[in-house]
Amino acid sequence: MSIATIGYLRIASTDIPAWMSFGTDILGLMDAKREDSLGARFLRMDDHPFRFMLEPGAEDGLLACGLECRSKTDWLALCERLREAGYTLEEGDSDAAARRCVTGFVSLQDPCGNNLELFYGRRLDYTPLISPAGVRRFITGDEYGGDLGFGHAVLPAPDSDAAAAFYIDLLGMGVSDLLYPPMPEGAPETSILFLHADNPRQHSLALYNHPYPGGVVHVMVEVETLDEVGRALDRARAAGHTILASMGRHVNDNMCSFYVLAPGGIAIEYGYDGLLVDWSTYTPTVSTVGDLWGHEYQFPGS
Numbered sequence: 001m002s003i004a005t006i007g008y009l010r011i012a013s014t015d016i017p018a019w020m021s022f023g024t025d026i027l028g029l030m031d032a033k034r035e036d037s038l039g040a041r042f043l044r045m046d047d048h049p050f051r052f053m054l055e056p057g058a059e060d061g062l063l064a065c066g067l068e069c070r071s072k073t074d075w076l077a078l079c080e081r082l083r084e085a086g087y088t089l090e091e092g093d094s095d096a097a098a099r100r101c102v103t104g105f106v107s108l109q110d111p112c113g114n115n116l117e118l119f120y121g122r123r124l125d126y127t128p129l130i131s132p133a134g135v136r137r138f139i140t141g142d143e144y145g146g147d148l149g150f151g152h153a154v155l156p157a158p159d160s161d162a163a164a165a166f167y168i169d170l171l172g173m174g175v176s177d178l179l180y181p182p183m184p185e186g187a188p189e190t191s192i193l194f195l196h197a198d199n200p201r202q203h204s205l206a207l208y209n210h211p212y213p214g215g216v217v218h219v220m221v222e223v224e225t226l227d228e229v230g231r232a233l234d235r236a237r238a239a240g241h242t243i244l245a246s247m248g249r250h251v252n253d254n255m256c257s258f259y260v261l262a263p264g265g266i267a268i269e270y271g272y273d274g275l276l277v278d279w280s281t282y283t284p285t286v287s288t289v290g291d292l293w294g295h296e297y298q299f300p301g302s
């Protein structure tokens with residue numbers, strides 16, 4: 001039993017209108033056209049009621065990752081396993097669950113202080129995606145109708161051993177790849193552990209072995225074609241957004257993508273052609289380069 005998907009992100013924003021226009025006009029996400037009683041706005045990618053919840057905040061950054069369980073039975077068993085391992089779970093009340101359009105959820109922190117919400121019973125409303133930027137479809141499901149989640153997120157995990165044990169042994173995720181990217185002479189050793197959930201997407205979460213401002217290293221969304229990636233790059237450049245990495249292709253998930261800075265500082269990877277894997281015959285890899293080509297990184301501090 002494992003986490004099924006990474007279902008949604010909650011993001012704190014000091015300028016929600018700026019994030020909404022970036023999300024819709026640049027990324028091509030759909031404004032769900034609702035605002036809840038706490039001032040949150042919602043961005044859609046598919047028939048889920050939202051994939052990104054933007055909440056007013058005094059600071060910008062990731063508030064929580066929503067991780068989906070396939071059933072209430074799975075969810076209860078996972079909660080029990082976490083409690084037995086000494087984790088404190090805070091059960092969401094009905095109002096909080098309704099806000100997330102889920103049947104039930106608990107909040108907890110991973111060993112590095114990343115906020116997680118484990119949920120089950122997402123309530124879909126099947127409103128068709130109408131992308132304001134003309135994106136035909138975001139890749140959130142496979143050809144058999146299975147849910148791949150919204151994409152992936154890379155979380156800071158300075159205590160990498162404790163984090164790996166938590167996600168693998170307790171949440172049941174599997175290792176896809178362990179990357180040791182080439183670093184400048186004298187730089188501290190850097191590793192990124194890529195983890196898959198119980199769906200074919202090559203990774204749904206990854207753990208970066210250093211702290212990172214804003215609580216997330218990057219967030220990835222995927223579209224269907226190279227042309228759609230290129231058009232998004234054109235839109236981002238035309239609007240003056242900071243490009244954090246040129247076009248390139250990653251070695252492990254084959255994602256062909258670029259990176260752009262969202263308002264408030266979260267890096268968004270926008271890609272296509274991500275690898276889908278049959279985990280029954282997969283052997284985890286160890287990589288020493290991150291990219292087959294391209295991806296000239298200009299992240300702050302890099």
Ligand SMILES: [Fe+2]
Nearest residue numbers: 152218220269
């Ligand atoms: Fe990525």
